[in-house]
Amino acid sequence: MFKLLEGPQTLGRGKIFWSCFLAVLAGALTYPLFADSYDVGNFAYFLIWIFMALGLCLMWGYGGMLSFGQTLFFGIAGYGYGVLAINMGGGTATIAALALSVVLAMVAAGILGYFMIWGGINGIFFGIVTLSATLVLAFFLGQTAGPEWHIGPARLNGFNGMKGMDPLAVGDFYIEGSALYYVMIALIVIVYLALRMLVNSGIGNVIVATRENPQRAEMLGYDVRKYQLLTFVIGSGLAGLSGALYTSWGQFITPSSIGLPAAAMPIVWVAFSGRSDLTATLVGSFLLLFGFQTITVYSQQAALVLMGALLLATVMLAPQGFVLGIGKLAADWWSGRRPRDDGAVMAEAGRLQSEES
């Protein structure tokens, strides 16, 4: 099973890659020992969004489905966590609230995905239907300010957002600060490795085959719609995980984290990083989030202008993504001194060619 951690669908293989992986992981694990708790909290905040980016990478880069609805499912699970945590009370029940809210997002994705995928919607329309649904949810939540909008004791509170839910907790112990940070790191490692195994498995190969040519995959005997729906549900579920963690992290959520311009952010991260590889997305999204947060302190608008410019620059200059491109250059430079085995290079070239067509 662990053989699937490496394969044709993911970059990075061999001892050098995994040593780097372990070194980064060790660095991340020891980070709270050196940094003050404020920085650790900030770091945990960047990590929240990584799930959403990895989910989009799976759907868009591997499945060829450009979903603009990551914040839709982020919002469903984020609000879902809030409502459930308030209704079920704090303590260990919050863990159940987290799990249930992610399931809720996946069910919503299943329903929306069924209508779109079985209806044969793809390409551009897949994007704009998911974006329409996202904006409608944001508008709807924006006008729930009145006291009549409540689920149990949980008030939705319109544009000001919902607050007052407990953070994740086990018994009396609140998972905050460095505890939350370690939970995030663990979740990211699990999700990242699980996704690597998924895309290198048989299912992953069908997902990629569907991206390359849905008809051909269908002729080979696969019901591509089921695989597409599975991809969409997993990808959107990861957005849901981000949403639930976000609500737990800050104990509030507002409609502005669903609507525009929030909906564009996952697209920018993944496009800039390189959608066709999980590792590139992981690294690139983290760097972008870090940069974005640094600039936001001075001016949020300026940060968003920069994100827009990055998106435009990416599609005009490096459609495959900047981080992926730089990573490939570095790998080529490395292999210039140590010749790579030919099979891998051939597979690589074939993959790039088919993506460009």
Add this chain to the structure above:
Amino acid sequence: MSAEVFSVFYQFADVFAFLILSAAGLAIVFGMMGVINMAHGEFIMCGAYVTVGLVNLGVPLAIAQILAALTAGLIGVAVEFLIVRRFYKRPLDSLLATWGLSLIVTQSMLLIVGSAVRGIGTPEGSFAIGGYTFSTYRLVLFGCAVAVLGGLYIVFMKTRFGVIARATMQNAAMAKALGARTGRIYSISFGIGTGLAGLCGALYAPTMTLIPTMGATFVVESFVTVVIGGANVLLGTAPAAVFLAIIRMALNASYGQIIGQIGMLVAVILIIRVLPEGLSSVLVRRGR
């Protein structure tokens, strides 16, 4: 009795005009080039701001609106030349590029102009039928929507440009081989599309608050209309708008705006399950 009938028609006309005016520009660009212009809302915003700016300078409203539409059209031609032109073979990337543009424009406007600009107020004028009072300007908007459809019919069906444009739409390579300058056709079509977006903003400028993010108010309506309308503006967008306006009007009247919008979205999601290529595919097939 007739007052009630007129009231229903009035509400229908109001929603219909909103759908047609916000979607026409998007639909033309999509129909011609297969590109969805994600900065569509920003061209609408541009039309609204130019209108209000000119009116505040003392230009009469109608002239300001025409100038605003022309401005948006010219900016559109420039955007086509600088950005969109590179992406005709990569429609998904054109979506991302125009979305990047949209982010840049909205947020820069927020930085430069600030959040709110003094509005100009809806033109006065109302009339009464039975016990009800109706705003004249809303009927003017309906008239404009019908005029836009009529104008597009004439441009695309009765002019030389229209013939070449339709030929390009059907088979760009063949049209090019026959001597049509498809590049120019594309840039003119993109200009018409963004000009219509500007017109939409110009026409609705007096009725709404001007904020840089106002484009978002229009995008859901324009997206869903184009999604079920399909690639043909006259045979797709117009019937789609009639259909959606009926659903929306019924829900608006009983449950309010937001339920109307949700209902419209649900209807669209149900329809794409049955008609993935949109209404125009059915109508065009019937027509043959």
